[in-house]
Amino acid sequence: MKTIGEFGEDGLIAQLCEGLPSTxxxxxxxxxxxxxxxxxxxxxxxxxxxxxxxxxxxxxxxxxxxxxxxxxxxxxxxxxxxxxxxxxxxxxxxxxxxxxxxxxxxxxxxxxxxxxxxxxxxxxxxxxxxxxxxxxxxxxxxxxxxxxxLVTRSGGKAGDGIFVTGVLGGSINGKHLDFYPRLREATWLTENFSLTAMMDLSDGLAKDLPRLAKASGCGFSIEKESVPCSEDVSLQEALGDGEDYELLFTCDQGSKLLEKWAGRFPGLRLTRIGELTADQEDSLVGGWDHF
Amino acid sequence: MKTIGEFGEDGLIAQLCEGLPSTxxxxxxxxxxxxxxxxxxxxxxxxxxxxxxxxxxxxxxxxxxxxxxxxxxxxxxxxxxxxxxxxxxxxxxxxxxxxxxxxxxxxxxxxxxxxxxxxxxxxxxxxxxxxxxxxxxxxxxxxxxxxxxLVTRSGGKAGDGIFVTGVLGGSINGKHLDFYPRLREATWLTENFSLTAMMDLSDGLAKDLPRLAKASGCGFSIEKESVPCSEDVSLQEALGDGEDYELLFTCDQGSKLLEKWAGRFPGLRLTRIGELTADQEDSLVGGWDHF
Structure with a gap:
């Protein structure tokens, strides 16, 4: 009989949600x-x-x-x-x-x-x-x-740009307790642009981006050198630390979006880190499993 | 500095809820x-x-x-x-x-x-x-x-009869795990009668009735011999055991209510155990404090 630790979080949730009735x-x-x-x-x-x-x-x-x-x-x-x-x-x-x-x-x-x-x-x-x-x-x-x-995780299409707010990694140094949820930013984004998919980054980009891509029925391609890292944080830490509480979203209006963002939120980075693809191209290693 | 155990549940909740903003x-x-x-x-x-x-x-x-x-x-x-x-x-x-x-x-x-x-x-x-x-x-x-x-705890008036469904006490013998929430009964009651106040019994009548009476700005008078006890359960246990998950409610249409109830729910007792009063008359000892 398997324990929860052996099953892992995503497998466990899939098992628990299987065949749930709805209305x-x-x-x-x-x-x-x-x-x-x-x-x-x-x-x-x-x-x-x-x-x-x-x-x-x-x-x-x-x-x-x-x-x-x-x-x-x-x-x-x-x-x-x-x-x-x-x-x-x-x-x-x-x-x-x-x-x-x-x-x-x-x-x-x-x-x-x-x-x-x-x-x-x-x-x-x-x-x-x-x-x-x-x-x-x-x-x-x-x-x-x-x-x-409403923006779900599942509306992304191949070719959509993948964007993240802020910088990733190193949250354990304090941000994980004091972070600002990106409500203002999400309100502005959904008011002014057609986002195709969105989620918040809680378990690390390496864990969360594959979830968003999978929910959208896509793969993804990432330019790793473009991933915005917190100060003194390695790329692998930025991908895997978790608890970033930044927005990860996809959109096909890339350049217009980046330009308008810079005018509206000059103190917060917005970065295009890659795009959704029709087939699986990249994979990422790391991220936080709750069990 | 007081611990939660010294404070008790009701005092703790009052403290936490003091001055909460609302909309x-x-x-x-x-x-x-x-x-x-x-x-x-x-x-x-x-x-x-x-x-x-x-x-x-x-x-x-x-x-x-x-x-x-x-x-x-x-x-x-x-x-x-x-x-x-x-x-x-x-x-x-x-x-x-x-x-x-x-x-x-x-x-x-x-x-x-x-x-x-x-x-x-x-x-x-x-x-x-x-x-x-x-x-x-x-x-x-x-x-x-x-x-x-909608029925809250706070609409009871002096003179309203106090009613409980089912029998009280001894829930630890099994009922606390397998009980039926009284949804059907509450739906019928609120459809056919003007209940003035209602709550479910979770911490024992001795703890919960004073809460309902206080929320309604009333005292209460109980005929203790009328409290419906589970089999092989003493009055004090019926008052204090807790986890009954029966309905406690007040209503000023007593006799009509009891008669119609018996026709509709012959397998479940409904008992008038006393009435709300203008001033504090009775008090009850017992019941479950979470801390």
């Missing part, structure tokens, strides 16, 4: 950055994400930064679908020995991030863990979405 | 069984709930029963607001040493419960825990709600 209200089901559900005339984004002590942050970390990260990860997924933050539910599973102050600081971090990017807490749950267990923080959210703005 | 889209915020949010012309229920190994189920338990329980708890909260199941996100935080089979069985249990009561899985997350950590399963869901059906 006509489900516009996008499992496998994208968020689910999309029809409510009356509106489309709604649904997303949940968890951070675990010792896995996503160190035990002694400032809880305000942990709270910021926990909710910013969900916001980053809303951005990746072309959506905006709505309402959030906060679940904390903690030992009864934890100081109340830790939790109130965690909430401060969450509120501070939502205060900046939009969204409100509407509920949640506190659950007790046996003493000594790592703390688990799970945040579920509803995002708002204009129908014409 | 005009939030119809019901933290403190009820679910949050209610306006989406276009519709109202949507949002809820999250977690079960923890060693707290909500024993380590050797059949994962199908664990899955059923995990999602049925959320369905029970939808019922308690007069709503119906919609779409669900499943978060599992597990050690990589766990067998894949355990997770696929967990999903079987979730799907079996949703197959019976409605609702579909649209996404989720798998997150790794350090080896030896207790498994955490968190389920977030969106419920559907007809505006005229």
């Amino acid at each position: 006509e209200r489900v516009v996008v089901g499992p496998g994208d950055d968020c689910a999309v559900v029809e409510v009356g005339d509106e489309w709604v984004l649904l997303k949940t994400d968890a951070v675990v002590e010792g896995v996503h942050y160190l035990s002694g970390e400032n809880p305000k930064r942990v709270g910021w990260k926990a909710v910013a990860r969900v916001l980053s997924d809303f951005a990746a679908m072309g959506g905006e933050p709505g309402e959030f539910l906060v679940t904390v599973a903690v030992s009864r020995e934890l100081e109340v102050r830790w939790l109130t600081d965690l909430y401060e971090g969450i509120k501070s991030c939502l205060g900046r990017f939009g969204g409100v807490i509407v509920g949640g749950e506190t659950s007790s863990l046996p003493v000594g267990s790592p703390t688990v923080i799970s945040i579920a959210g509803r995002g708002r979405l204009s129908r014409k703005r | 005009e889209r939030v119809v019901v915020g933290p403190g009820d069984d679910c949050a209610v949010v306006e989406v276009g012309d519709e109202w949507v229920l949002l809820k999250t709930d977690a079960v923890v190994e060693g707290v909500h189920y024993l380590s050797g338990e059949n994962p199908k029963r664990v899955g059923w329980k995990a999602v049925a708890r959320v369905l029970s909260d939808f019922a308690a607001m007069g709503g119906e199941p919609g779409e669900f996100l499943v978060t599992v935080a597990v050690s990589r040493e766990l067998e894949v089979r355990w997770l696929t069985d967990l999903y079987e249990g979730i799907k079996s419960c949703l197959g019976r009561f409605g609702g579909v899985i649209v996404g989720g997350e798998t997150s790794s825990l350090p080896v030896g950590s207790p498994t955490v399963i968190s389920i977030a869901g969106r419920g559907r709600l007809s505006r005229k059906r």
